[in-house]
Amino acid sequence: MTYKYFLGCVIPGRLPYLEASARKTFEKLGMKVGDQANYSCCPDPTGAGQLDHLTWLALGARNLCLFEESNSNILSLCSGCTETLKAVKYSLEKDNKLKEEINSKLNSIGKKYKGNVEVKHFAQVLYENIDSIKKKVKKPLKDLKVASHPGCHYLRPSEIMQWDDPLVPKTLDELIEAIGADPVDYSLKIDCCGNPVEKSNKDISLLMLENKLKSMKDAGTDCIACVCPACYQQFEFNQKEVNKNSNTNYNFPVFYITELIALAFGMNAEEIGLKYHRVKTDEILQKIS
């Protein structure tokens, strides 16, 4: 099975160091993942679709077509993109009339969606290669307590995502174990980070984040592991906002799970761009060195 990356908007446009860690991790696993030109915003399942479902389907289907035309499957670096692309595929597979309607729109740009493309979240592909990950670990992240944040669109709706348990997810914690770290069990693990709510009410969005942070702190975590750039931004950029509002002192380093895997594979902080993190990672690096 050949894959090409679907990078989405947030990672290449704001968080390229997360992309670097992902590319290096897949390279190290011996997987050749190509690049696809010409795709657009997935579009955001929390944004554009809320304004016009039909446009969301049409843009999503156009993106699927590009990969289909090049006989590649999609490896998505973002949970939001994964959900959109899987949900568009699901909707068009389930409803032939809708598929015809969308194809009539795609016809205006000379495209036709057939349905021969698989969409996978990068963490799913990592999990499917967990044995190979275990073998490649050079520097186990011993005694590092990691709170995984699966986020919503990695898991739900399970009818569409068809991956992991939507309410008791385990894949990320197993990946964390595979690189020698200790996954932290905390009470609000499956709750939303609050990022999408920022578009309508920042205070409520920050309260949701604070609830998560408190739950992680109570469980004794050292750092947070994400698999979605929207969640990553919420944790990484907004902890200090929470502290300002609520007089707290949260300061958890936030990692993409590929960054932790890359470190366990023996890559150094410089080559994966850890210096770009806002919450400094030095203490964690010391702990695992």
Add this chain to the structure above:
Amino acid sequence: MQMVNFDFKNEIIKEDFSLNYCYQCGTCSSICPVAFASEGEYNPRKIIEESLMGLKSLLIKEQKPNIWLCSTCQMCVEECPQEVFLTGIFESLKNKIVQTGEKYPEAFKVQAKAIIDNGVAISLSPPIIRRRKELKLPNVESADRIELKNLLKATNFEKKININGDR
């Protein structure tokens, strides 16, 4: 007494029949993280109740509860014992709000405008392009603008979402 507006109720049901299955148990509101953080200001059960009653003015004009607070975390969809597709129903209600010219949060417009103009929600800025070079990452080729423009014209996106506020 509040009367059922069958016309509007049927309009919603046409979009998603699963609305009919709701028996107002409240599971959705009890597990909704936004309902929890907002101390009930946001209430998915209530929006479904109003939909079953077809209360158009409350849902579309007054927007009470504020449907835009939904985080789309899909917990309600996952937990609903009646398999009501709540987020799908909410999405079609939001589409109606937007497309009848009622107010909606500015951030959604900003994102839509970025997609219309550049094909992506976030464009690559010069510092990010430099950073990509430092990290030895390949160039990102942006989507064909003309192709996207034509597709968005086919779905009538700009007109539908009243992006220029002229409605």
